[in-house]
Amino acid sequence: MFAFLPRLFAGESVRTHLRDREARLAHMALHDQETGLGNRLSLERLASGPGRTYVILLCVDRFEVVRNAIGYDSMARLLVTLGHRLSALSGGAPVARIGGGTLGLVFSSDSDESAVALAARLCEAAHAPVILNGAPVDIALTAGVARAGELNQSVPSPVDRASIALDQARATRRRAAAFDADRYGDPAGNLSLVSEIMAAMDNNELVLAYQPKYDFRTERISGVEALMRWTHPRRGCVSPDLFIGMAEETGHIRPLTEWVIRRAIADQKVLAAAGHALTVSVNVSGRLLSDESFAEFALAEVAASAADLCFEITETAVMDNPELALHIIARFAEAGIAVSLDDYGAGLSSLTYLKQIRADELKIDKSFILGLDQSSRDALLVKSTIDLAHSLGLKVTAEGVETPTALALLRGMGCDLAQGYLIGRPVPLAALTEQLAGPTVETSLARQA
Ligand code: G
Ligand code: G
Numbered sequence: 001m002f003a004f005l006p007r008l009f010a011g012e013s014v015r016t017h018l019r020d021r022e023a024r025l026a027h028m029a030l031h032d033q034e035t036g037l038g039n040r041l042s043l044e045r046l047a048s049g050p051g052r053t054y055v056i057l058l059c060v061d062r063f064e065v066v067r068n069a070i071g072y073d074s075m076a077r078l079l080v081t082l083g084h085r086l087s088a089l090s091g092g093a094p095v096a097r098i099g100g101g102t103l104g105l106v107f108s109s110d111s112d113e114s115a116v117a118l119a120a121r122l123c124e125a126a127h128a129p130v131i132l133n134g135a136p137v138d139i140a141l142t143a144g145v146a147r148a149g150e151l152n153q154s155v156p157s158p159v160d161r162a163s164i165a166l167d168q169a170r171a172t173r174r175r176a177a178a179f180d181a182d183r184y185g186d187p188a189g190n191l192s193l194v195s196e197i198m199a200a201m202d203n204n205e206l207v208l209a210y211q212p213k214y215d216f217r218t219e220r221i222s223g224v225e226a227l228m229r230w231t232h233p234r235r236g237c238v239s240p241d242l243f244i245g246m247a248e249e250t251g252h253i254r255p256l257t258e259w260v261i262r263r264a265i266a267d268q269k270v271l272a273a274a275g276h277a278l279t280v281s282v283n284v285s286g287r288l289l290s291d292e293s294f295a296e297f298a299l300a301e302v303a304a305s306a307a308d309l310c311f312e313i314t315e316t317a318v319m320d321n322p323e324l325a326l327h328i329i330a331r332f333a334e335a336g337i338a339v340s341l342d343d344y345g346a347g348l349s350s351l352t353y354l355k356q357i358r359a360d361e362l363k364i365d366k367s368f369i370l371g372l373d374q375s376s377r378d379a380l381l382v383k384s385t386i387d388l389a390h391s392l393g394l395k396v397t398a399e400g401v402e403t404p405t406a407l408a409l410l411r412g413m414g415c416d417l418a419q420g421y422l423i424g425r426p427v428p429l430a431a432l433t434e435q436l437a438g439p440t441v442e443t444s445l446a447r448q449a
């Protein structure tokens with residue numbers, strides 16, 4: 001019963017015991033239990049060191065989905081492997097886990113630009129699959145960076161600033177972004193911006209810009225993509241990259257998209273009356289693919305007007321709630337609404353996704369098309385994607401066609417449609433009608449191609 005007493009009384013071993021205990025506690029205070037990597041506190045300490053220091057946070061995209069797919073244990077091992085990889089790539093910097101799927105490290109850099117460039121390179125490197133239990137797991141990372149020494153009253157912690165930068169990268173669909181104090185600096189202003197979007201619909205501040213799509217076979221403009229534009233009375237032109245993300249987060253995307261659909265249908269009638277029968281493509285946000293009452297709205301509008309619409313959707317949308325999304329997409333298809341897989345190649349682009357969805361069109365992301373002239377690797381990817389899509393019965397649109405060379409290459413590859421600044425920039429309806437009235441666009445393209 002008193003077996004511990006002799007040990008307690010032996011002064012030396014008590015001290016050793018206490019020292020061990022202290023060391024263990026100190027270790028626990030600075031390390032993440034699950035992975036053994038450093039924790040948030042350890043990162044905060046590293047960030048308070050001297051020098052031109054930056055904090056970078058990297059978060060696994062769709063962390064919950066991946067974790068539920070592979071399990072908690074495997075996720076912990078995946079984070080450890082990623083941590084080692086990131087550490088090796090940044091000269092042995094210690095990597096910490098900041099909860100969930102977020103890893104962080106500290107490094108020095110001369111400017112926000114070079115810090116973001118490094119963050120983007122780290123994200124790239126993470127794209128190589130991690131082998132777990134003999135099977136590869138594909139993941140993607142998004143990163144946020146923040147200057148450590150910066151004095152910012154509203155967000156004093158550099159780790160918090162990097163975390164906000166990560167959100168900002170996501171909201172604007174960038175791989176990596178630096179903390180943007182101006183954008184964050186006025187959270188109240190951003191909130192009012194959200195409520196102002198609703199008023200903007202009634203005040204005619206929202207307009208649709210239309211960007212033509214050129215059909216290689218008929219050598220004609222066969223459709224247009226509707227892109228939202230908001231001219232704010234004080235702020236001027238607000239990028240859809242900013243307000244779409246915010247509208248999605250605050251539950252306002254549905255009324256906005258309903259507005260777009262009504263407007264697009266009305267404009268399509270105007271175009272038809274002027275002799276231009278064009279399919280109108282509308283971007284439909286992922287969140288709406290699990291909203292059945294939105295689907296009811298869209299189906300009723302299309303049935304009432306016999307409109308010729310195409311809904312552009314992105315992969316993430318479908319991945320988040322596959323059953324419901326696929327069900328709703330199938331209903332769109334039955335009602336004669338074409339479905340297009342937008343930004344293909346920018347995300348995970350899994351084959352399962354292509355197999356599951358009954359789509360009509362695949363849009364190759366502009367990042368592949370912009371480099372088509374220079375990169376034989378991009379050309380190879382684009383060609384094989386076109387062939388793959390064709391074998392699945394999908395038409396292919398290439399977006400981001402800016403040069404005659406790219407247009408010619410795509411024609412040679414058997415691409416069906418082209419969209420981009422070479423063919424036409426997004427313009428208001430009046431300007432589009434004017435362009436379509438002149439023979440210039442199509443004949444000059446036919447000559448160029
Ligand atoms: O047009 P660019 O025009 O800058 O558009 C930026 C981004 O905003 C694109 O990814 C485009 O898909 C998206 N976007 C533009 N209009 C709409 C819209 O009406 N709904 C949704 N969900 N996204 C849109
Ligand atoms: O994500 P989505 O594919 O809907 O986005 C369309 C976006 O692509 C819009 O922001 C539009 O302005 C942009 N865009 C369209 N054509 C071109 C092009 O030729 N080059 C570049 N850089 N962007 C383009």
Ligand code: MN
Nearest residue numbers: 225283312342
């Ligand atoms: Mn689109």
